[in-house]
Amino acid sequence: MKKTIITVVGKDTVGIIAQVCTYLADNGINILDISQTIVQGYFNMMMVVDTAGAPKEAALISDEMAQLGEKIGVVINCQKEEIFDMMHRI
């Protein structure tokens, strides 16, 4: 398992989750957990995904997700979970 955290933040519109999930499915990335909420018209989503089955390199996935975000009009961050584990767990 290679866990990555994807965060999506931006103005809410129709189809954000669909487009993000389509990218993940097309690239062999399995979704383990999703939490999503809308606060004052702003879309906030966090996904825990497994990239172990993805043929593409992590850095490339990160770049492509960022570009997808720009296309949709949201900010997508794709970060390996270790950075959060390291900071918030001993």
Add this chain to the structure above:
Amino acid sequence: MINFMEVAETNKMIEEENLDVRTITMGISLLNCIDSDLEKLNAKIYQRITEAARDLVKTGEDISKEYGIPIVNKRISVTPIALIGSAACKTSEDFVTIAHTLDRAAKDVGVNLIGGYSALVSKGTKKADELLIRSIPKALAETERVCSSVNVGSTKTGINMDAVRLIGEIILETAEMTKDRDSVGCMKFVVFCNAPDDNPFMAGAFHGVTEADEIINVGVSGPGVVKTALSKVRGEDFEVLCETIKKTAFKVTRVGQLVAKEASKRLGVPFGIVDLSLAPTPAIGDSVADILCEIGLEYAGAPGTTAALALLNDQVKKGGVMASSYVGGLSGAFIPVSEDQGMIDAVEAGALTLEKLEAMTCVCSVGLDMIAIPGDTKATSISGIIADEMAIGMINQKTTAVRLIPAIGKKVGDTVQFGGLFGYAPVMPVNPFSCEAFIGRKGRIPAPIHSFKN
């Protein structure tokens, strides 16, 4: 499982509070390049560096993307060149050729700075050391990315005052040779007491002879993160203040630990240390002086500054030590004047003087750093300032350093511009009274009594 709040907290630190990994520095030993033929020596040095650091920049960029953490600089440090060139170099000019080789290697590998054009002379100056020291003004004027340092004192050996006297002159000469570029040469030169072998920060980084063939050292930074954390505990007591700094320093250092371990794994190079320093940049919200203000001072330099900085430095270390398996380098709070907008503001307001900065160096990481002084300051006065800072380091068993920029043609009230991460600095007044007779004495100051620990 990591939750949304934690992810948001980390990303807020990165996106809004200037959390970053300030540098990944690869230390490379050049001892196996030593040759008595200058041409062969230069060729071996170039090959060694370009081979060892071939993947450094790309690895830094990959790690940065995969974890979403900016890695601002990728740098290299090498064995002090005075040692490497001592068989081949018969003149100072010979040493300058090595500086050019380092510069070329740095450019071809893609790192922005390469440190180690250095000499270690705390007990005595060898012929090769002197040749290198005298070559520094030309080497730094003619190259872009080379950084230089000289260690002139240590708690174990005392202070080499002959070297201190020479370096006052060298700094002035370096300023002269780059005076059309606001004396930028001086920005790339540091003089040390108790210099560490594994400091990843420039300009003082070099790869000490006690180290392995290659090593990865990481310097983190996050003054903005600490400041934001403190802004939430205004008015609280010292216990809360100190705990907040300590916990925040822990989180910041953890990022450095992660990046260091990853870089080490991918490059196949051993992990050396994380240098847990609060290192400011001129960017808004990235200031150590602002932390001092948040602690409760009107400006850095006001009464209470030394105490505030002492507690900040101490809590940074306490939090950071838990966060990393190996801590080293300089580790603490940095106070470079030109690289910190809060410091610049304090100088311009008249709140911060050279004398107060000297006091502050007793309780924090580096020393008198990135300070512009009048261009007509005498070499002996510069040596006197250096001697003071070396004495602080020697007696207090800590690293101290001096990086002064004599602004040729400028005086108090003027400004020097360095650009980018190096910022700008108002010229600060220097005590005008003479120390010529003191600096004129030959020899060395002996090691202090408390260094005899056997």
